Amino acid sequence: MRATDVMTTSVLFAHPDTTVQEAAKTLAENHISGMPVIDDKGALVGMITEGDLLHRAEIGTGVGKRAWWLEFLASTRELAHGYVREHSHKVGDLMTTDVVSVTEDTPVAQIAEMLERHRIKRVPVLKGGKVTGLVSRANLIRALASAVPDAVPSVAPEDESIRDAIVTALKDARWSLSREDVLVTHGVVHLWGIVTSEEERKAIRVAAENVPGVKEVSSHLEYPVTLPAM
Incomplete structure (x- = not known):
């Protein structure tokens, strides 16, 4: 079996300028835990997942004020990064840009190994640089059950x-x-x-x-x- 045999083709997308609230609503209403982010030309530029939206100031799940010794040990870069993730309202600031992807011909055995190795739940499937589907752990479990x-x-x-x-x-x-x-x-x-x-x-x-x-x-x-x- 290859990616094209098991992938989900009805893919929902976000744009770097999509608001965090819009992305969260899309994930919640469609019962999905992540989606690709594409630019104006349809090229894949990132992934936005539940994990990226976990620590937010609006709902009181931000890291908040740390112990003095953690503040001391953290670099200004780390502190600034954390602030952006908690307060930015744009998907482009929160999304993962180092995206693991596959092609339509990638064997499912290779996809399973990639999901496990990278500790991710899904990979986008690309053809000609454009996303044609997603393969998730659930897709592989369905294939196994069938x-x-x-x-x-x-x-x-x-x-x-x-x-x-x-x-x-x-x-x-x-x-x-x-x-x-x-x-x-x-x-x-x-x-x-x-x-x-x-x-x-x-x-x-x-x-x-x-x-x-x-x-x-x-x-x-x-x-x-x-x-x-x-």
């Missing part, structure tokens, strides 16, 4: 055709799934994603079952997580 034991770890052309046909069959429905939510291994279809009713779950399953070449449909569709009222 794999056939002892099967050759590659995506057959017929499986890709089935996958594309299912996505096409669902594209005009309000309950459609994105490409990364449909994985096919040797004719066995695995469906992932969020539904809001049992009727939606059945409709998606039926659409998949009606695609020629499908041997079996395994549904992993879930209802949205709701938090209890406080």
Whole structure:
């Protein structure tokens, strides 16, 4: 399997001039923990993550006044850097600029090693310098859960055709799934994603079952997580 076989293609982006509040709202409302930052030409210039927004003066999570000996040991550069991260309102001041990325042809085994080595949760996928998708730990776990034991770890052309046909069959429905939510291994279809009713779950399953070449449909569709009222 390669990056293109498992990556998320519905990517949300930030711009260096995006405000911290706008970025935080995007992450929270879409239940994601990070997103690429692109410039006016669409080139990748950084990543903004929950970790970058963790210490903020607005919500009282800033480092605050340190013990005198920590202030003494810290360089002015470190202190200034911390101040910017706590008080700047622009994503460009907080984002990580040393971004680890892959291409669409990068093997998933290599991606897994990179995620572990760099202790990151996701990598952007580039083609011609532009972001075409993201591969996260969750994408790799889905691929593992959908794999056939002892099967050759590659995506057959017929499986890709089935996958594309299912996505096409669902594209005009309000309950459609994105490409990364449909994985096919040797004719066995695995469906992932969020539904809001049992009727939606059945409709998606039926659409998949009606695609020629499908041997079996395994549904992993879930209802949205709701938090209890406080």
